[in-house]
Amino acid sequence: MCGIVGIFDPRGTRAFDRAALVRMNQTQFHRGPVEGDVYLEPGVGFGHRRLSIIDLAAGQQPLFNEDRSVVTVFNGEIYNFRELTKELTALGYKFATRSDTETIVHAWEEWGEDCVKHLRGMFAFAIWDRNKQTFFVARDHLGIKPLHYAFLPDGTFVFGSELKSLLSFPELPRVIEPRAVEEYFAYGYVPEPRTIFKDAFKLAPGYSLTLKVGANAQNVKPKRWWDVPFTPHAPMSEKQMEEELIVRLREAVESQLEAEVPLGAFLSGGVDSSAIVAMMAGLNKGPVNTCSIAFNDPAFDESTYARQVAEQYKTNHQCETVDKDDYGLVDLLAGLYDEPYADSSAIPTYRVCELARKRVTVALSGDGGDENFAGYRRHRMAMGEQQVRSMLPLALRKPVFGFLGKAYPKADWAPRIFRAKTTFEALARDLPDGYFHGVSILVDRVRDQLFSQGFRSQLQGYRAVEVMRGHAANAPTDDPLSIIQYIDMKTYLPGDILTKVDRASMAHALEVRVPLLDHKFVEWVSGLPSSSKLRNGEGKHIFKKALEPYLSDDILYRKKMGFSIPLASWLRGPLRESMKAAVLNPMLLDTGIFNAAFLQQMIDEHLAGTKDHSTALWAVLMFEAFLRKNGADSATSVASPLIATAA
Incomplete structure (x- = not known):
């Protein structure tokens, strides 16, 4: 587990500055604090920060073949390396x-591009x-x-584990890429392959x-070399x-247990982490090291369930409140992610x-259980909506549910059963459009209000859907x-979940x-058939059934809590003044992206308790923190060089 950087001149002749490569490498010191090195030859430069896990004495990078004609830098773990x-x-x-x-x-050397x-x-x-x-x-x-990665104006190719390594090049x-801004305020992150910057990519x-x-x-x-097959x-x-699920799960866990350093597991008390611990306990020679965090507010605390699994499998459990x-952590998170990132669960x-x-x-x-086995609430909602769509043609659904969606009031304050506006709006759309509408942190009509008229013109009709x-x-x-x-x-898995875990873990060299x-x-x-994953409104059906011999019903069938924080109350309480200062920061308004009147309206309504704008306000707050961290305060208008024209 490491941080990697590099630079390549397609002309093959440029002599790169060693100090610049070292500086690029050091931006990711936290990813590999054990040791680091760089390598240069005409046209090529590599840098590496190492967190030693396997072969502690050797394995330093950049690493070469015998005649030094092939060199690599690598971040991660190859679990089948012995084979x-x-x-x-x-x-x-x-x-x-x-x-x-x-x-x-x-x-x-043996397989070329097919090595992957x-x-x-x-x-x-x-x-x-x-x-x-x-x-x-x-x-x-x-x-x-x-x-x-990015191509510099002179054609030089640069890459790094984190965006900050690229930004070391003046x-x-x-x-800023306008389409990335539109996507960020829809998804809460900038989906691959885009980054927030026009000239940098994932x-x-x-x-x-x-x-x-x-x-x-x-x-x-870029060339795709693998995809999820979904072959029945x-x-x-x-x-x-x-039975086969457990065999394959145990084998996947076992393949990832090799390390020459202390190894353990996260244990939240949810199905997925508990399943991993159950498998580890059957494979480890000694007790599994597990850890979890507790919250001092019972509404957000799952530590009791984590403790139950820890006691069942006699793990060395550590829990801190x-x-x-x-x-x-707001400013610290902005520095970790290098681009706007609005998932507040990044804090826990x-x-x-x-x-x-x-x-x-x-x-x-x-991580990954919900994506594999349809475990999210939004999967159940989307399939319920799809069932209605299958009974009515789009030509009928669009006008009927489109009208209901416009006419029905937005009722954040009401019990969930009466909050039908988003459902009506989703039913007026096809499957991908309806799913997008359901998962968006800010739906189309809210983004239309959030953005200035000038910025909407910059988008030239582009929509994050x-x-x-x-x-x-x-x-x-x-x-x-x-x-x-x-x-x-x-989208969500690499752009949100895996990004969150990578940056949070690497910040601590974990x-x-x-x-x-x-x-x-x-x-x-x-x-596996869809009916084995989502059945009778219950996600992860086959996963939970397979785990019944290993985990109690309290773990498997209780209501999913998630890793949430009391964001709405934070923004009305201890973060009230800093939120107002960030959302109304002249630097933010000078970008020309936002409708200042709507920003003020959201603040007023949220603080008054008439509407819950916590998600939108947090997203704006994190965008403002990104601008401050990246020295982007030179923007004065939509026409500023900070904002690119959408192509």
């Missing part, structure tokens, strides 16, 4: 270390092959590890990029599915990583629930592994 080492040794390759990094070097198809793990890496005059970067199947234009999960010396690198497009299995009984008013995630690092260097997490439409069109399935799961795996996102496990689960 690959045996296979590559049989093919004649010689290994100088016991590290998983060296398998990547020799896999490239032989890797099982979480990874982002770059390779320079001097003999082939080829520069290659790749990201793992599901986007567990991040990779950002030549990189810090021009390499999407399951994609690679190959650059050749002498070729026009800026015309090269041969018919199985439910009992057979349950966090004040529910733990709101002092940061704290649980901080706690875990006191005892372990590697922690297994339950296009992201989901694109993924729905590419989905390898026509099953409605599977399409929604596929969309989540391309490696987090996610067995439920082992690509072999994901491939198998994707082929």
Whole structure:
């Protein structure tokens, strides 16, 4: 687990400044505080920060083959490296270390671009092959590890684990991309492959990029090398599915237990983390190290359930109580994420990583269970809406439910059963549009009010729903629930969940592994029938049934709580003044993005308690923190160089 950076001149001749590469590498010191190094040759530069997990004595990077013609930097873990080492040794390759990094070097030599198809793990890496005059970067199947890249104005290619490493180059234009702003205020994050900046990008999960010396690198497009298949299995009984699920889950967990440093697990008391701990307990020789955080407000506290699982499996459990008013991380989070990020659960995630690092260097997490097994409430809502859509043609639904959506009042204050406005609006749309409407942190009509007329003109009609439409069109399935799961795996999972865990864990030099996102496990689960995942309004049906011998009904079938914080009360209480100062900051208003009157209206209504605008206000507050952190206060209007023109 590390931080990687690099620089490549497609002309192959430029001599890069070592000090600039070192500075770029040091922006990610927190990702690998154990050691770091850089390598330079004409046209190429690599940097690496190391958090030692496997082969502590060797395995330093950048790492070379025997004749030093191939060099790599790598972030992540290759779980099948021992099998690959045996296979590559049989093919004649010689290994100088016991590290998983060296398998990547020799896999490239043997299979070229297809080397990624032989890797099982979480990874982002770059390779320079001097003999082939080829520069290659790749990201793992599901986007567990991040990779950002950009082309500088002179055509130089730069990459890094975090966006901040790219921003160390003053030549990189810090021009905000309008479409990214629209997407951020719809999703709460900027989805792959875009970043908040026009000229910087994320390499999407399951994609690679190959650059050749002498070729026009800026015309090269990323290439997809893996996708979630959703290929149906041969018919199985439910009992057979349950039994095979446990076998595959246990194997995925076991494959991720190797480490030469202390290892443990997050334990929230929810189904997913409890399942991981149950499997670990059956595989570990000694007690599992587990950790959780408790909140001093019972409405947000799940620690009792975590303790129940810890007692059942006799783990070495650590739990610390966090004040529910733990709101002092706003500016720190803006610095961690490098671009606007509005998921407020980043705060407790940061704290649980901080706690875990006191005892372990590697922690297994339950992330991915909801995406695999349709565990989110929004999955149930979307399928209920889809059932209504299937009974009425769009030509009838659109006018009827469109009218009801406009006429029905927004009733945040009312019991959920009477809050039908969003449902009516969703029913007037097709599946991807309706799902987008349901998951948006700010729906279209709110974003229309939030943005200034000038900024809406800049968007030239672009809507954030296009992201989901694109993924729905590419989905390898026509099953409605599977399409929604596929969309989540391309948007929410890498853009929100995995980004949150990566930045929070790396801030504390903690490696987090996610067995439920082992690509072999994901491939198998994707082929299960939708009816085995969502049944009678209950998500994760087959997952919970399979786990009944291992976990109590209290864990498996209680109401899902999530990792939430009391955001609405924070913004009316202890964060009241700082929220007002941020949302009405002249620097924010001078960007020309926002409708100042609507910002004031949201503040007034939220503080009066007549409407809950906490999500919108938090999103604006985090956007303002991003602007301050990135020196973006030179913007004076929509026409400013800070804001790009949407193409």
